[in-house]
Amino acid sequence: AQTIHQWPVAEIKAVGSPLSLGCTIKGKSSPNLYWYWQATGGTLQQLFYSITVGQVESVVQLNLSASRPKDDQFILSTEKLLLSHSGFYLCAWSPPGQGRNERLFFGHGTKLSVL
Amino acid sequence: GDSVTQTEGLVTLTKGLPVMLNCTYQTTYSPFLFWYVQHLNEAPKLLLKSSTDNKRTEHQGFYATLHKSSSSFHLQKSSVQLSDSALYFCALSDWGSALGRLHFGAGTQLIVIP
Incomplete structure (x- = not known):
């Protein structure tokens, strides 16, 4: 069975400090990977997606970056956090090649508080 | 562009009553719609999906x-239960862009009370 693991579970960081969030998917080869951001009780905003190692596409510009160093790993980072970065970050995956009807499988997320 | 509208931000109902959460969408392509549910402190999960009129x-x-x-x-649900309390998202698959691009609505928080 496929599993998705996000780390850390929660972070409290200072404005201007760097950030790195991670996501690992086990049990599935070549998944499509996604980062989503969610304000508390708010909607889900897609940030990045990746269909293969080393290839990441940005959907919105929020002074964040993402990388896919391995087939099963997706990293979200920034060198300088802003207050507006606070929220819930969700990693998700979908099976490769399914097209528009693909469902997303979400991780449990990382709660980020920027102070 | 593609978009999804959920008109109710919060719905509070007594257990056993029926519920309908609204979702309308806008797209120039053939639509593929989803409902995701997110319980408190949990990941969103797919509830329903459809592309058939x-x-x-x-x-x-x-x-x-x-x-x-x-x-x-x-x-819709004919009789809500306490365990149905959650955040519900309607989402539209974006035909015009990349794989997995879903446009999510703002979400509707459903609270079921005894």
Whole structure:
């Protein structure tokens, strides 16, 4: 069975400090990977997606970056956090090649508080 | 561009009553709609999906019918339970862009009280 693991579970960081969030998917080869951001009780905003190692596409510009160093790993980072970065970050995956009807499988997320 | 509208931000109901959560969408392409549910401190999970006009789809007591004529995909349940309290998102698959690009609505918080 496929599993998705996000780390850390929660972070409290200072404005201007760097950030790195991670996501690992086990049990599935070549998944499509996604980062989503969610304000508390708010909607889900897609940030990045990746269909293969080393290839990441940005959907919105929020002074964040993402990388896919391995087939099963997706990293979200920034060198300088802003207050507006606070929220819930969700990693998700979908099976490769399914097209528009693909469902997303979400991780449990990382709660980020920027102070 | 593509978009999804959920008109109710918060719905509070007594256990056992029926519920309908509204979802309308806008797209120039053939629509593929989803409902995701997110319980407190949990990840969102797929509840329903459909691309077939006028066909009811059901799961876990919830059901929805895609109506292309009215651009709607409302979520319904005949009798809500306490465990249905959660955040519900309607989402539209974006045909014009990358794989997995979903446009999510603002979400509807459903609270079921005893």
